[in-house]
Amino acid sequence: MGEKMKNAPVYFAIAQARHNPVLRLGSYAADIQDRMRKVGYPDFKKGVSMAFNLMPQIGDTSQPQNPPVVEQVERLMFFSTDNTKGFIVEQNALSFQTTEYDTFETFADEFIKGLGIVHECVTLAHSERIGLRYLDAIVPPNGEVGLADYLVPGVLGLSSELPDEVEVSHSFTETHIRTAECVVLARTIIQAGPLGFPMDLQPIGVNIAERFKTINGVHAIVDTDASIEGRHLFELDAIKLQLKMLRSGIGMAFDAMVTPTAIAAWKT
Structure with a gap:
């Protein structure tokens, strides 16, 4: 997953930065949209997501706990014209997702560009978690028996x-992996039928590349998810460095799951 492959198996990639809450996010929508439009994301949508607020019981702990409160969380969404990449901006997080992955460098630069736009508009104070996740479709040319290769x-x-x-x-x-820099969760799902997504990850507003839409049979999904948690002053250079650490952790896990035969096939 280091150098660009001619037939790379990546069909979805997402990076996310969680940061201090911006409760009046809607008041910044026009400024963010104008900047996103100018850098290639003219398709703008507003939406809401549902979140559970677990209210702690204060005082007498012998009384029943308050039930979870369901809250609506505002969401701003910015997509490219071809809907192959886009940003999801929420009150406490920004995500960048794409179905046309090129290289890590271009992916990371695009993520940092969008994060920088939001920072310019709302002035973020700190980051709390940086995450990076890849989905790879493993489809050997000789079908199910080829998975062992x-x-x-x-x-x-x-x-x-x-x-x-x-x-x-x-x-x-x-497999749950902890390195000196990050935590990596590496999963493999083998199933029959059309290519899909893990239950905990449903992409918003982006289209799967045509070459992956034709998959319909036994295949494997390699799902690698890395994260770094901890509160840090908001600095784009520091976040990009953390992304590189995450990419290194994911590469280690991916290389341990696939064979040299697979790597050679994806390069040609």
């Missing part, structure tokens, strides 16, 4: 060890 045995599940007459609907493996 593309993925290491540790993430293939039990399919190869079961009798041929046994039908396996899906297989799921997950």
